[in-house]
Amino acid sequence: MQKWIMSGLFFAACAFAVILMFTLPGREQVAEQNSPTMPTVEANPAKAEQTVKANCISCHGDQLQGGVGPSLQQEGNNHNAEQIYSIVTKGRGQMPSFKDKLAPDEIANVAMWLSEKK
Ligand code: HEC
Incomplete structure (x- = not known):
C-alpha cells in the first residue's frame, strides 16, 4: 500500500515537472516577447543602402567597416533580420x-x- 502511494507521488512529481517544462516560458521565448515584431516588407536593396548611408555610416563606417560601432560587413553571420530589426x-x-x-x-x-x- 505504501509503495503504491510512493510511486503515485513520484509519478505525479514527474508529470508536474514535465508540465512545468512545457508551460514555463524558456529564455528564448522571454527574449522573443521583448523584441518587436518585424513587419514583412518587399526587399529593396537600393533603398536600404540609402537609409544606411543617411543614418548608420557615421558610426559604422562608410563601407560598414566599423568605427564607433562594430563592422557590419558580415552582419548576417552574427544576427538574422529579426534580431537586427530589434537592435536597430x-x-x-x-x-x-x-x-x-x-x-x-x-x-x-x-x-x-x-x-x-x-
Ligand atoms: C551613434 C552611433 C551609431 C549609429 C548612428 C548607428 N549605430 Fe549601430 N551600433 C553602434 C554601436 C556603438 C554598436 C555596438 C552596441 C553594443 O555594444 O551593444 C552598434 C551595434 C549595431 C548592430 C549590432 C552589431 C553586432 O553584430 O553586434 C547593428 C546590427 C547595428 N548597430 C546596425 C545599425 C544600423 C542599421 C544603423 C542605422 C540605421 C546604425 N546601427 C546606426 C553605434 C551606432
Whole structure:
C-alpha cells in the first residue's frame, strides 16, 4: 500500500515537472516577447543602402567597416533580420534607438539587407 502511494507521488512529481517544462516560458521565448515584431516588407536593396548611408555610416563606417560601432560587413553571420530589426529599433549599449527616426518598414528593409551580408 505504501509503495503504491510512493510511486503515485513520484509519478505525479514527474508529470508536474514535465508540465512545468512545457508551460514555463524558456529564455528564448522571454527574449522573443521583448523584441518587436518585424513587419514583412518587399526587399529593396537600393533603398536600404540609402537609409544606411543617411543614418548608420557615421558610426559604422562608410563601407560598414566599423568605427564607433562594430563592422557590419558580415552582419548576417552574427544576427538574422529579426534580431537586427530589434537592435536597430530598440538600440543597444552605445547604439541609439531608431524607433522615432525611421519607419518600421525602413528598419525592416535595412535589417533584411544587412542580414544578407555574410
Ligand atoms: C551613434 C552611433 C551609431 C549609429 C548612428 C548607428 N549605430 Fe549601430 N551600433 C553602434 C554601436 C556603438 C554598436 C555596438 C552596441 C553594443 O555594444 O551593444 C552598434 C551595434 C549595431 C548592430 C549590432 C552589431 C553586432 O553584430 O553586434 C547593428 C546590427 C547595428 N548597430 C546596425 C545599425 C544600423 C542599421 C544603423 C542605422 C540605421 C546604425 N546601427 C546606426 C553605434 C551606432
